[in-house]
Amino acid sequence: MMHMLNLEATLFCGQTFAWKKNGPLYQAVIQDRFIQFNEADFSELVVNDAFLFHYFDMDWEYTKAESTLCMRDEHLKTCIERYRSLHILNQDPWEVLVGFLLSQNNNIKRIRQLYERLSVQYGRSSEAGFFSLPRPEALESVDETALRSLGLGFRAPYLLDAIQQHRILWALPALPYEQALSALMQIKGVGPKVAACILLFGYHRMEAFPMDTWMQKVMQDRYPGKDSSYFAPYAGLAQQYLFHAERNQGGHV
């Protein structure tokens, strides 16, 4: 019996900006592959497709992690029970880097828009009007004016620097967490929060604990004096539950 997955929470908790819900259909282009399915077909889809099995992280220890975190405190337990089986996707690091460069001082609706505009403008046409996010190689000759005209604003030079320095991503799997963080922060526009997102969503580093405005409020209100080590060794998963719950209902039951 395979561990089930909470599709709504997993795809729309803000870890990815690629997915759309079109009636009963979940749709996205992931690394040049157009993916589309009904919720009812999900289980069969992932067991027969190694790429998607990995992407949806079907073989990680969610049962153990959830039960461990549920014992930490009541609030976290409530969040987990509300959104149970939220998975941390195994995303392509470049796609995560771009998404979260666009995310700063921005709202989720507009992050998705910018992500899609980049795909339509520079990515490859796939199916059903969907486009893949362009690889860094496809963006080498893009200039700041072009990116600003898409609406990136002050983030345009950040993306330009990321395009130039994208090879930093290759070295990260071998690095200890703190070194991986500082390597990422050499990219302009990548600070502690964005770097943590890249390590969590692009490299499945469970130590990562992205601290944005929502999480600062959660930590201040619910966990004064504590830090991410309180949730070890599953800080990243705890962060997603706390963040998602806080954004959806202000954290209240």
Added chain:
DNA sequence: GGCCAGGCCCCAG
């Protein structure tokens, strides 16, 4: 029509 958005850069102390 202001306020604000999954932050970060940059510069002052």
Added chain:
DNA sequence: CTGGGGCATGGC
């Protein structure tokens, strides 16, 4: 190293 202003753009 800590703190706060400024930042492009548009959703609400």
